Amino acid sequence: MAVDTRIPKVSLRDVHVAFGPKKVLQGFDLDVMPGESVVVIGGSGTGKSVMLKCLLGLVTPDRGSVKIDGQEVVGISDREREPILQKFGMLFQYAALFDSLSVWENVAFGLTQAKGMTREEAKPIALKKLAQVGLGADVAELSPAELSGGMKKRVGLARAIAIEPEIILFDEPTTGLDPIMGDVINDLIVACVKDLGATAISITHDMASARKIADRVAMLYQGKAIWQGPAATIDKSGNAYVDQFIHGRAEGPIQVEVRA
């Protein structure tokens, strides 16, 4: 088997994060190669969102290394981080659209702020991105409060891809959506990532979503990546933790604390 000698697009090594006495990440390792789509699965509160926040500099690891295109990003200044952040797009769990802006202004935000375009230049691009996620120009002038959950996710996706990022992060992209809308979002994610040739990192509990969008899956448990492998092999992982998680069984090595 040939060894991939390329520099990983994203590399986390021995990442430790604790909030007071609560240890969230305890030596987390993950490499994501350019153009690859990796899905991190794991239970609620295992640190999946914290891992994404470490990539963006929203959480600073207590120990360990985070590299983007081979460049260390732990401990760098805000000014040094600015060009790195321009490589990222992110779809948030509840879309995180700006309430004070209209739909098209949300989509165009990265173009006007990060890329320095005027509003007139950015609007046609925003409308094109909205069309790409199946939303018409009639939606463009609405406020985010007027949209359904599925539409908000689509606008969030349009905003994430508008600046044509090299790395796209998806935080629970199908949470709160019905199964059909969830599948629509999954298809859009696959299409958009492929279209941009971007590297994608997603976190989810939804195995249908993980199977659809992942090239590779990593399982996070007790602050570590306890299993990683191609998405196609997840059913034959031979790992009892992964088996319990993907089949959603209450019995198994993962014990969920239930307080009476």
Add this chain to the structure above:
Amino acid sequence: MIAIDFLGAIGRLFLGFLQAIGTLSVFTANAVSHCVRPPFYFRSIGQQMLVIGYFSLPVVGLTAVFTGMVLALQIYEGSSRFNAESAVATIVVIGITRELGPVLAGLMVAGRVGAAMAAEIGTMRVTEQIDALTTLATNPFKYLVAPRLIAGTLMLPVLVLVADIIGVFGGYIIGTSKLGFNPATYLRNTADFLEAIDVITGLVKAAAFGFIVALMGCYHGYSSKGGAQGVGAATTNAVVSASILILAADYLITELFFSK
């Protein structure tokens, strides 16, 4: 044992207090540095100036006119005890310009604008909109905090200048219609004894109060945690802390200008 627990509780309280001061100091330094470094979001600054200056005008104007009216009545009642009724106009104008104009306008703006800032930024925090700004390569301090601080510091003096005029006019209405002063004499007494320093100190106070209101609104909103309850607490804290700091700063500035 009880004594140790008691001392421990005092110690934790004190450390918490020191930590809060440290966090606020870092927040303030960061916010001020973004106020003086480009790029500047002129559109946001203009919007905030409109919200703080123009939309606060009715509430501040009403407060000023009634304060001027009450002041005239009270001073007339007090000064008539030693036949000094002629001092009414002078005391009204000095009281309004030096003290009541800036303090009451500051408190009203703290209740109206500071609360709104904390609620808006707090909601953005708990719905991940602030994280979304970061992923779109936009510094939240520059985009959210700096425009509010600049607008607060610039607009409150303007608001206070208007409040001064309206407050003096309130005193004039009562003085001439109810207390029997000759209009020309009232106006001459107002103008003759008013010194530039009276107005200037009021405007300096107003700028400081505007900064305090915006800073407290942004700080408590930015630091809010949890859901609706956290945003509610941030709003309350923003108004209470801004009000206390306004009164404390009022004393310090008065001491600075007028202590002998």
